[in-house]
Amino acid sequence: MSLKARLTEDMKDAMRAKDKDRLATIRLILAALKQREVDERIELDDTQVLAVLDKMLKQRRESIAQFESAGRTDLAEKEAAEAAIIQTYLPAALSPAELDALIDATITATGAAGVRDMGKVMAAIKAQAQGRADMSEVSARIRTRLGG
Structure with a gap:
């Protein structure tokens, strides 16, 4: 079952269960997916859906x-609840050790020698770590490995 189909089924289940918060968040996700499909005139596959979910999670964070810096804990809690629901549709996060191993293997595979090769390494890792790691953290780790 594709990720979009799973989202649609979960939306129906949330309607039946009268789970308003989950239903609202799933509708937000489906609306974002539909918007991207309409804008780009394409049918999203699972990797593209993961990219949209990853972006939505980053926005929530x-x-x-x-909100926390402004003292609006009520809004921060709402965003945290949405982030938790979005997180359930993303694959399991990579552990720091797994992430380091992936970075080392990619640096070796691409033959990166310095910070100027960082784009090559990021492009190669992005496909494997999308939705499983915070890409800003990945970028920082690559930069330290390449001597930046």
């Missing part, structure tokens, strides 16, 4: 930080 940034919003939580801003």
Whole structure:
């Protein structure tokens, strides 16, 4: 079952269970997916759906930080609840050891020698780590490995 089909089924289940928060979040996800499909005139596959979910999760994390710094814990809690629901559709996160091994293997495979090769390494890792790791953290780790 594709990720989009799973989201649609979960939306129906949330309607039946009258779970308003989960239903609202799944509708937000489906709306974002539909918007991207309409904008780009394509049918999204699972990797593209994961990219949209990853972007939505990143937005929620940034919003939580801003709301907490402004003292709006009520809004921060709402965003955290949405982030938790979005997280359930992403694959399991990579452990730091797995991430380091992936970075080392990719650096070796691409033949990267310095910081100027960082784009090559990021492009290669992005396909494997999308939705499983915070790409800003991946970028920082690659930069330290390449001597930046």
